[in-house]
Structures are given as C-alpha cells and as structure tokens.
Amino acid sequence: xxxxxxxxxxxxxxxxxxxxxxxxxxxxxxxxxxxxxxxxxxxxxxxxxxxxxxxxxxxxxxxxxxxxxxxxxxxxxxxxxxxxxxxxxxxxxxxxxxxxxxxxx
Amino acid sequence: xxxxxxxxxxxxxxxxxxxxxxxxxxxxxxxxxxxxxxxxxxxxxxxxxxxxxxxxxxxxxxxxxxxxxxxxxxxxxxxxxxxxxxxxxxxxxxxxxxxxxxxxxxxxxxxxxxxxxxxxxxxxxxxxxxxxxxxxxxxxxxxxxxxxxxxxxxxxxxxxxxxxxxxxxxxxxxxxxxxxxxxxxxxxxxxxxxxxxxxxxxxxxxxxxxxxxxxxxxxxxxxxxxxxxxxxxxxxxxxxxxxxxxxxxxxxxxxxxxxxxxxxxxxxxxxxxxxxxxxxxxxxxxxxxxxxxxxxxxxxxxxxxxxxxxxxxxxxxxxxxxxxxxxxxxxxxxxxxxxxxxxxxxxxxxxxxxxxxxxxxxxxxxxxxxxxxxxxxxxxxxxxxxxxxxxxxxxxxxxxxxxxxxxxxxxxxxxxxxxxxxxxxxxxxxxxxxxxxxxxxxxxxxxxxxxxxxxxxxxxxxxxxxxxxxxxxxxxxxxxxxxxxxxxxxxxxxxxxxxxxxxxxxxxxxxxxxxxxxxxxxxxxxxxxxxxxxxxxxxxxxxxxxxxxxxxxxxxxxxxxxxxxxxxxxxxxxxxxxxxxxxxxxxxxxxxxxxxxxxxxxxxxxxxxxxxxxx
Amino acid sequence: xxxxxxxxxxxxxxxxxxxxxxxxxxxxxxxxxxxxxxxxxxxxxxxxxxxxxxxxxxxxxxxxxxxxxxxxxxxxxxxxxxxxxxxxxxxxxxxxxxxxxxxxxxxxxxxxxxxxxxxxxxxxxxxxxxxxxxxxxxxxxxxxxxxxxxxxxxxxxxxxxxxxxx
Numbered sequence: 001x002x003x004x005x006x007x008x009x010x011x012x013x014x015x016x017x018x019x020x021x022x023x024x025x026x027x028x029x030x031x032x033x034x035x036x037x038x039x040x041x042x043x044x045x046x047x048x049x050x051x052x053x054x055x056x057x058x059x060x061x062x063x064x065x066x067x068x069x070x071x072x073x074x075x076x077x078x079x080x081x082x083x084x085x086x087x088x089x090x091x092x093x094x095x096x097x098x099x100x101x102x103x104x105x
Numbered sequence: 106x107x108x109x110x111x112x113x114x115x116x117x118x119x120x121x122x123x124x125x126x127x128x129x130x131x132x133x134x135x136x137x138x139x140x141x142x143x144x145x146x147x148x149x150x151x152x153x154x155x156x157x158x159x160x161x162x163x164x165x166x167x168x169x170x171x172x173x174x175x176x177x178x179x180x181x182x183x184x185x186x187x188x189x190x191x192x193x194x195x196x197x198x199x200x201x202x203x204x205x206x207x208x209x210x211x212x213x214x215x216x217x218x219x220x221x222x223x224x225x226x227x228x229x230x231x232x233x234x235x236x237x238x239x240x241x242x243x244x245x246x247x248x249x250x251x252x253x254x255x256x257x258x259x260x261x262x263x264x265x266x267x268x269x270x271x272x273x274x275x276x277x278x279x280x281x282x283x284x285x286x287x288x289x290x291x292x293x294x295x296x297x298x299x300x301x302x303x304x305x306x307x308x309x310x311x312x313x314x315x316x317x318x319x320x321x322x323x324x325x326x327x328x329x330x331x332x333x334x335x336x337x338x339x340x341x342x343x344x345x346x347x348x349x350x351x352x353x354x355x356x357x358x359x360x361x362x363x364x365x366x367x368x369x370x371x372x373x374x375x376x377x378x379x380x381x382x383x384x385x386x387x388x389x390x391x392x393x394x395x396x397x398x399x400x401x402x403x404x405x406x407x408x409x410x411x412x413x414x415x416x417x418x419x420x421x422x423x424x425x426x427x428x429x430x431x432x433x434x435x436x437x438x439x440x441x442x443x444x445x446x447x448x449x450x451x452x453x454x455x456x457x458x459x460x461x462x463x464x465x466x467x468x469x470x471x472x473x474x475x476x477x478x479x480x481x482x483x484x485x486x487x488x489x490x491x492x493x494x495x496x497x498x499x500x501x502x503x504x505x506x507x508x509x510x511x512x513x514x515x516x517x518x519x520x521x522x523x524x525x526x527x528x529x530x531x532x533x534x535x536x537x538x539x540x541x542x543x544x545x546x547x548x549x550x551x552x553x554x555x556x557x558x559x560x561x562x563x564x565x566x567x568x569x570x571x572x573x574x575x576x577x578x579x580x581x582x583x584x585x586x587x588x589x590x591x592x593x594x595x596x597x598x599x600x601x602x603x604x605x606x607x608x609x610x611x612x613x614x615x616x617x618x619x620x621x622x623x624x625x626x627x628x629x630x631x632x633x634x635x636x637x638x639x640x641x642x643x644x645x646x647x648x649x650x651x652x653x654x655x656x657x658x659x660x661x662x663x664x665x666x667x668x669x670x671x672x673x674x675x676x677x678x679x680x681x682x683x684x685x686x687x688x689x690x691x692x693x694x695x696x697x698x699x700x701x702x703x704x705x706x707x708x709x710x711x712x713x714x715x716x717x718x719x720x
Numbered sequence: 721x722x723x724x725x726x727x728x729x730x731x732x733x734x735x736x737x738x739x740x741x742x743x744x745x746x747x748x749x750x751x752x753x754x755x756x757x758x759x760x761x762x763x764x765x766x767x768x769x770x771x772x773x774x775x776x777x778x779x780x781x782x783x784x785x786x787x788x789x790x791x792x793x794x795x796x797x798x799x800x801x802x803x804x805x806x807x808x809x810x811x812x813x814x815x816x817x818x819x820x821x822x823x824x825x826x827x828x829x830x831x832x833x834x835x836x837x838x839x840x841x842x843x844x845x846x847x848x849x850x851x852x853x854x855x856x857x858x859x860x861x862x863x864x865x866x867x868x869x870x871x872x873x874x875x876x877x878x879x880x881x882x883x884x885x886x
Contacts, residue, residue: 006837007726010828012763013835015730017824019756021817022737027699028813031800034746034792036695038753041784042737045760048776056767057835059843061850064772065859068851071772071779072866076873078784082791083880089795090883097695098803104693696809703816710823 012053019046033085033095037078044074108152108165108182111192112231114145118224126217135207138220142203142227146196152184153193159186164237164301171240175296183237183300186579187371190436191234194443198360199227201559205451206352208556209458219259219350226252230361234368239288239298242369246284246333249362250277256357257349269345276342280332287325294318304375312379323376323383326369327390334366335417336394336424341640343417347409351454354409359416359446364439367423371432384428391424392509392516392523397637399526403533404634407464408453411534415490416446418527425520426505429512433579438501444570445489445498448563449531452483455552455560456538460545466537468545475549478557480539482564487535489567491528492601500571503594510593521597528604536612722766722840729766733759744799750788757781767838769846 023046026039048067055063085095092100118141126134156163162185171178184192203223210219229252233245251274258270288298295303313319330336335343346358357363370377370387377384395418402414419442426435457464459476473480489498502524509517543549551557611618623630632638690701736755743749757780764773791797855863 005723006839007723008837009835010832011726011730012767012838013828013832014825015733015763017821017828018734019737021821021824022734022741024699024703024820025813025817026737026741028696028703028809028817029741030749031696031803032746032797034788034795034797035740035749035800038740038746038749038788041780042740042753042756045757045780048772049760049763052764052767052769052772055769055846056838056843059845061845061854064769064846064851065854067769067772068775068855069862069866071775072870075779075784076870078787079877080873080880082787083877085791086795086881095795095797096801096803098805100695101693101805104691692806692808694806694809696806696813700809700812700816703820704812707816707820707823710827714823714827 009053009057013050016046016050016053019043019049031096031098033088033097033100034082036097037081037085040081041074041078044070106152106155106163106165108163108184108235109167109180111145111148111152111196112228112235114141114148115224115227115231117141119221119228122217122224123221126221129217131211131216134217134220138224139200139203139207141224142196142200145227145231146200149192149196153189156184156189159184159189161185162188162301176292176298178238178240178298180241181237181299182235184235187368187432187436188234190440190575190579191368192231194440195227195230195234195361198443198447198563199230199356201562202352202356202360202447202451205355205454205556205559206350208553209352209454210350213350215259219256222252222255222259223352223356226256226357226362230365233365237300239291239300242372243281243284243288246329246365246369247281249357249365250274250281250333253277253346253353253357253362256353257346259349259353263348265345266348269342269348273342273346276339277332280329280339283325283327283332284329287322287329290318290322290325294322300372307375307379310379312381314381316382317380319376320380320382323373323380324386326373326376327383327387330366330369330424331390332366334363334420334424336366336390336420337397340394340398340417341643344410344413344636347407347413351409351450351457354413355447355450355454358413359450360443363416363420364423364443367420367427367435367439370424370427371436374427374432377427378430384430386428388425388428388513388516391421391426391428392519393421394418395421395425396519396523396526399523399530400633401636402530403526404630405530406466408456408466408469408534408538409450409464411466411530412446412449412453415449415527415531418523419446419490421523422502422505422520425509425516429505429508429516431505431508433576434501434504434508436579437576438505440573440575441489441497441501441567441570444563445486445567448482448486448560448567449490451556451560451563452479452486455479455556458552458556459549460547463545463547466534469538469543470541470545471539471543472549473539475543476551478551478560482557482560483535483539485564485567487531489570490531491605492524492597493605494598495571497567497570497572499598500576503597504576506597507593517593521593521600524597525600525604528601529608532605532608533612536608540613541616722838725762725766725840726838729759729762732756733763746792746797747789750785750792753788754781754785757785766840767846768840768843771846771848771851 020043023039023043026042027036030036030039048070051063051067051070055061055067088100089095094100118137121137122129122134129137153159162183165182165184167180167182169177169179203220206219206223210216213219226249229245229248231245233242233249236242236245254270254274257273258267260266261270291303292298295306297303297306307319310319328339332339343358343363347354377387398414398417398421402411402418405411405414419438423435423438423442426432426438455476456469456472456479459472459479460469463469485496489496492499492502506517506520506524509520611622635641733756736752736759740749740752740756743752757776761773761776761781764770764776
C-alpha cells in the first residue's frame, strides 16, 4: 500500500501539461480530420484541469467559471467544426488532412 | 557701356528663330537673323567709338558666376585693341555672310534652323572674344565647337555629314582636354582665372628657359588651339567639315572659329612671352602645318577641299606669326585672311550654286563668261591669298615672313616656298574653274544679287584691307621687331608670282602637262592625294583600339558583368531565391503549420522565461 | 485515499490519451477520449469542483463525444492511410513536443510558488450555488454573450452541414 501522503497540487499541473502535450502530438501526428479534432478537445480538457487546479490553489471560484465558459465554447466549436468537416468531406471526398492542401504556393 | 548687349543680340535672334521660326514667314526669319547680327555690328561700332582710342583695356564686370573658396569667376567682358579687331571681324564679316546665306540657303529645308544655329554661333564667338577670364573664354570655345557640330551636320540625313560633324566635335574635344588641363594648372598656379590678374602675377615671374610650370600651361593650351585651329596633329576634321553648307565653311571654318586658337595665344601673350620653349613649338607647328597642308591642297579635286587645306595652311602662318612673338602680325593676317578666305568660300559657294551642287573641279571650266562677278571677285581673293603686291594678303604675309627672316631663317624659307605652293594651288583651282571649256552638264548662271553684293564688298576689303593701319595700332603697347624687310619681301613675292605662272602654264597654256606630271609623280601623287594616309593611321592606331577597348572592357566587362549581373540582376536573383526559400513554408499542410506554431510558441515561452516573465 | 485515487485516475487519463493518439480507427480514438473525460471528471471531484465534474460528464462525455461518434458513423470514417506529405511535422513533431513538456515542467517547478496539498473535502466552494451566484453577478455579460455564441454556433452548424437543394 502506498503511504497516504497528500498529493501536491503541482502533480495536477504536471498531468495537465502531459495531457496538453499529448493533445498537441495527436494534432501533429494524426491524419484523419476527426481525430485531429478530438486532439483539440483533449487540449481543451487539459486546460480545464489547469484552471480548476489553480482555482483550488487560490480558493477562488473564478477558475470554475472560466472552465465553464471553456466547456461551452468547446461544445459550440465541436458542433461547427464537425459541420465543416462534413462539408469538406462532401467536396473533397476524403477525410485525410494531408490531402486537403490546395492552399499553397 | 553695356557691352554685354553685343553678344545678346545674336542670342535673341537664335531664341526667336529657334522657337518660333517654323511658324514665321521667310522674310520674318531673315529679319531676325540678319537684324540681330546687324544690331550687334552697329553696337560694336558705337562701343568702339565711345572707347576710342582704347589706350587702356576696358573691363566690364557683370554677374558673378562662381564664388567658391579662392575661385571667383564672373561674366566679365574685356575690350582692348585685339578685341576690337576681332569684334569687327566677327560681326562685320559675319553680317556679310548672313546676307549671302539668305540667297544660298533659299532652296534648302530647315531654313529657320540654319539661321538659328548661325546666330547661336555668332553669340558664342562673341563670348569667346569678349571674355575677360579663361572660364568664359572656354565657354565660348566649347560653344563654337557645338555650333560647328550642329552646322556641319546640318544635312543630318546624309551619313557623311553626320560623320564629319562627329569627327569635328570629337577631335576638338581631344584638344579641349589639353585646354582644360591647362586651365586647371593656371588655377592651381595663379589662384585666379582673370586675364588682368594673371598678367599682373606673371610680370613678376622670370622668363622660363627650360620646361617649367608656365611652359606646361602654355603647351597644354596649345593642344587645345591645335584642335580648334586645325594644326598638326588635330587638323583632320577640317577637310571633312566641308560637308556642311558653304556659308558655314565660310564663316566658321575660315573667318572666325578656326582663328580662335590664334586669338587665344595672342590674348595670353603675357604667358607665352615667359615660355620661349612653348613659343618655339607654336612656330614650328605653324610653319610645318602650312607647308604640309599646302602640298595636299595641290592635288585635291573638290574646290571646297582645296580651300579647306588652304585655310589650314594660312592658319599655320598665323601660328608662325604669334609663335615668333609678332602677335600684331598674326592678328593682322587673321584679319586679312578673314576677308579673302571668306570671299574664296563664298565665291566657291556661288560657283556651286550656279552649277546646282557641282563641286568637282574636273567638271567645271570656262565659267568666266557665265559668272563674271564671281570671276572678278574670286580673282581678287586669289591674288590676295597669293601675296600679290599691294593686295591685303601681301602686307600681312610679308609682316610675318619679315619677322621670320630675322628670327629663324629656315622658317622663313619654308614659309616662302609655301607661299609659292599656295599661289599655285589657288590659281590651279581658279584656272580650272573659270578657263578652258565647260566640262559639265549643268546650266551655269550667275548668282542673285543678295549673294553677289557681299562678294563685292569682301573683294574691296581683300584688296584694300592691307591699308587699314591695324599693324601699327596693335603693336603700339608692345614693341615689335622691324616689320618690314626688303629682301624678305622680294623673295616671298617672287615665290608667289612663280606659283601663279606655274599654274598658268600647267592649267591654261599646256593642259596636257597636268596629266604628264601626275603620271610622272606616280606613287608620290597617290600618297599626297590620299592626304598622306593620316586619317587611316589615326583610325588604326587610335580609333579602333579605343572602340575595341570600350566594347570589350567597359561594355562587356564592367557594364554587363559587374554592374548588370552582379548588382542589379544579382540583387533581383537574391530576392527571388530568398522568396523561393520562404515558399516552402506555404505547403498547404495543416500539420506542418501546427508544428511551426508549436515551435514558435515554444520560442516565445523560452524568451519570456529568460527575460524573467515567469516571476 | 486521495493519493491512490489521483494516481489511478491520472494513469487512466494518460493511457487513454495515448491510446487515442495511437489508434488508427477514429471510433477507437473517440472511445478513448471518453475514458479521458471520465478520469478528468473524477479529478475535478477530487479538487472540489462538483458542479464542473457533473458538467464535464453531461456536456463533454455525454453530448460532445456522442456528436463525434455520430459524425464518424455518418461519414463512415475508415482507418487512416499512410501519407508521405508533411514530412516536417513527422520529423520535428516529437522533439518539439518533448521540449514543450520539459519547458512546462521546469516552469511549474521553478517559477511558481509552493502549492497546497490536495485533500478531498478540504474545500467545498465549488457548489452550484457558488457558481450560479458568481455567474449571474460578476460574469453576467460573458454569460449572455456565450448564449449568443451558442446560438450562432447552432445556426452555423446547420448552414454548413445542409445539403444544397437543387
């Protein structure tokens, strides 16, 4: 059994950083548009964790409010973004992000 | 006194005819052209009457042109006795030639342009003559060169005319380079360009025995004079300058512009008196050119070319005169030469006009009965130039040869022989044109009065010009050597008459003799006929290497390779390559963009962290 | 107890996130993401944010992820294919991400003041009452604006995704 020592808040921040980095890695390395979108959601979640951790630290509830707003915006963004992916799929016939690259020199 | 009005009248004529001439009627153009020179002539007489007897020079200070450090140059005008003579020649003879040109150019295109350029020339010549400092003189010097170029190339559609105009200007430019160097040296030595101040400074300096600063200055200025006055080695432009209309040849290349070199040496006599080595060079160049040009003139077939070589030859006499220190004699000969040479050219122009453009002596003959006035006036001129007793040329040439007889006998003998050659070729042209039977196909006729009246006036001056007491008037301030020497006079007259008789013999009495002599001379004749191949030598040694150098080194090497390719194109290429590099950033791939964003944000965090922002 | 819970949830979150990245088929990635969100909800609860934990489950895991799954089914998204484009991302991505983690960790450790220890129940300020109170007083304007934003998002989604009727 692990001794019940209290968890310092910094561990939450480390976790947030790692999740964010994993989200970035997903964005960079995945090719399907929907998976890229999911990586964005992961990044937003990591930021939420960070807000709530700091809110706990400062014993103020404003962090929760920010987190709340982030959630709302993420939901709205998910809706619109998926609609865009739909439109792109209809026009290009592919969901691979690498294939949608005609805006180049 | 407003002496500046003298050159301004012809300038006004140039501006009016130049800008508005196209829209004016011919008589209006004539009015402005002739009127401006006439006004100038009248005003010259008025000024000289007021300044009489001109014991001291009259200096007029006008607007200050340059004021920089110790250099101060203004539009200052100087009138002394030499200037007075030159002023009368330029405006007087110029006026007569302007009147003549009305008749000569009446059928030519570009009428107003011709008179505009003619007036501009008179303006610049007057500036040259009136200048009180070297810079203003140089302005006039260059200006007459420009007008010479414009007028020689008047028929600019003709390739030969353009070529001759270019040749005149470029060869003059070479001389002017030496002239400029001379001016710079004067500035460095005397810190001023004003004639009066230089004369005052030089009078305190000793006479240079060998080569010194004054000799260098005078020799460089002489280089410019050989270009402008067509002496060896820069005479090659004058025969080709005959491509221009005949009044141009009369005014510019006989009476006025080509005498600028002689005038300059006479004006700067205070410098030349202190550099005997340079004087010797002047005299030697003069006498050699006189003889050399005379020999070429003997075998020419174009009447204007004959007179061109005679101009070079007579200018040689003037150089001989001033080179021997006889400045008054040189100017005197300049004056009489203006009379009879202008008359010779105008007469030739009358002949050409009457023959509808024919200039070859071999196609003339027996014109005496067709053009009596031209015949009579040309006879006066030919006698004057041959030094026939009691004509004007006799007195002036005798003045120079007398000085030569006592100072440098070999120059005297060379000059006397040249007098004989001069008489020979001048009368050769005269006899070939006016005696015998007509060998051409035109309808010869006498010229209109507007052309013959100036001929008559000039003939009177050629005959009586020797009696104007110019010599005594000019040599008043500075002492001259004995101006008359019986022996010299007799010898030179003898040579002259011999020449006339020889020409009579060969061309009138026994015409077949000309052919025999020509074939007997054989290769010598070919050599002289081709002007000793000097033009070809210049072309091969100077012109062609310079052109190749310019083309290969300067054009291909510097212009194309260095400036174009490295700098101009190179900069463009560098920008394009850099842009090409940046292009790879716009790949269109979202993942690449995200990676760049990550890298950028990492950099920003790093920098903020370094700057202590995390605190 | 808190420690064990934290460790378990952290490991679940990280493993699910890794799985999300590694899987080729999007549906597997979506299900892994749901796992992440569930773990995060527990972590929120540990941090005393009860309202937000519930909001996380309802909104994120319940609505957003379901939306994702719907779209995957609609588009019949298949497994990813390999691609040779975007070589810069392939090459420089991993080092940069690792550098990013390093910088964040370093900054957290070195630059920030010492943190509290987290004990479940030591702070109960995250109740719905508190959030509602703050939301409708201090943050009233953002609240109203957010509602407009949601409206815009709805309209936008409908417009973007409809079929053109010829």
